[in-house]
Amino acid sequence: xxxxxxxxxxxxxxxxxxxxxxxxxxxxxxxxxxxxxxxxxxxxxxxxxxxxxxxxxxxxxxxxxxxxxxxxxxxxxxxxxxxxxxxxxxxxxxxxxxxxxxxxxxxxx
Amino acid sequence: xxxxxxxxxxxxxxxxxxxxxxxxxxxxxxxxxxxxxxxxxxxxxxxxxxxxxxxxxxxxxxxxxxxxxxxxxxxxxxxxxxxxxxxxxxxxxxxxxxxxxxxxxxxxxxxxxxxxxxxxxxxxxxxxxxxxxxxxxxxxxxxxxxxxxxxxxxxxxxxxxxxxxxxxxxxxxxxxxxxxxxxxxxxxx
Ligand SMILES: [Zn+2]
Numbered sequence: 001x002x003x004x005x006x007x008x009x010x011x012x013x014x015x016x017x018x019x020x021x022x023x024x025x026x027x028x029x030x031x032x033x034x035x036x037x038x039x040x041x042x043x044x045x046x047x048x049x050x051x052x053x054x055x056x057x058x059x060x061x062x063x064x065x066x067x068x069x070x071x072x073x074x075x076x077x078x079x080x081x082x083x084x085x086x087x088x089x090x091x092x093x094x095x096x097x098x099x100x101x102x103x104x105x106x107x108x109x
Numbered sequence: 110x111x112x113x114x115x116x117x118x119x120x121x122x123x124x125x126x127x128x129x130x131x132x133x134x135x136x137x138x139x140x141x142x143x144x145x146x147x148x149x150x151x152x153x154x155x156x157x158x159x160x161x162x163x164x165x166x167x168x169x170x171x172x173x174x175x176x177x178x179x180x181x182x183x184x185x186x187x188x189x190x191x192x193x194x195x196x197x198x199x200x201x202x203x204x205x206x207x208x209x210x211x212x213x214x215x216x217x218x219x220x221x222x223x224x225x226x227x228x229x230x231x232x233x234x235x236x237x238x239x240x241x242x243x244x245x246x247x248x249x250x251x252x253x254x255x256x257x258x259x260x261x262x263x264x265x266x267x268x269x270x271x272x273x274x275x276x277x278x279x280x281x282x283x284x285x286x287x288x289x290x291x292x293x294x295x296x297x298x
Contacts (some may be wrong), residue, residue, distance in 0.1 A: 008179045014235030060252040062178030
């Protein structure tokens with residue numbers, strides 16, 4: 001069972017109160033982009049065993065989207081943060097580094 | 110004008126935990142910057158209670174305010190006062206980005222009282238109903254069984270459940286079954 005704390009409400013929400021929204025920090029490529037850029041945006045996803053960043057929505061709650069950093073292998077949650085973040089905030093990176101020194105994920109470390 | 114009728118028709122069930130339809134209630138949803146002084150003042154004035162912080166509710170489900178999200182509160186007033194309340198909010202927040210809508214007929218309110226009320230709720234929701242975690246004055250949007258609901262821990266130790274009108278019968282029946290099945294005894298005292 002996965003429990004994520006909504007960064008807006010502060011409540012510990014059960015997985016069944018949330019809607020999963022896939023990978024976080026995707027950069028959208030739309031009209032005007034190359035076929036290769038659009039293909040990568042549309043289809044290429046990380047599938048790590050370990051540190052991962054995801055979008056979640058507090059569906060049975062405030063209804064807001066937020067982002068979460070967690071370990072897909074252990075279900076350990078490193079932290080949650082607002083959906084308006086274009087990159088993981090430093091305190092989230094620090095929390096991951098404390099548990100998983102040397103971690104990397106796409107361009108983040 | 111037709112007389113309003115509560116979707117649950119005033120139903121009540123006795124037992125170790127008593128359930129009852131809290132009846133027609135005026136509910137006004139207000140969205141905007143909750144830190145705004147004018148927004149807080151007009152809502153507090155209408156309900157006659159203080160303005161709640163995140164995850165909290167003030168007053169009762171008859172006269173009160175519940176925090177719904179970082180930019181939304183629900184104001185509870187008398188059923189026939191909801192229209193005037195919207196007008197009053199719109200007047201007080203003229204020129205301020207906001208939304209106030211009378212949603213009285215969108216939801217039903219069910220009261221739960223009795224020593225085992227926390228058990229009755231905990232069997233149906235993933236939210237922590239422990240008295241140390243969910244204290245009087247708190248309001249939590251979550252799910253009961255398969256449907257969305259808000260749970261309010263009132264200051265007098267009873268609870269109010271808010272759900273959509275379309276699922277009110279289902280929620281009442283589910284709560285009644287949970288009462289009938291008896292206490293689990295998970296929460297001591
Ligand atoms: Zn939330």
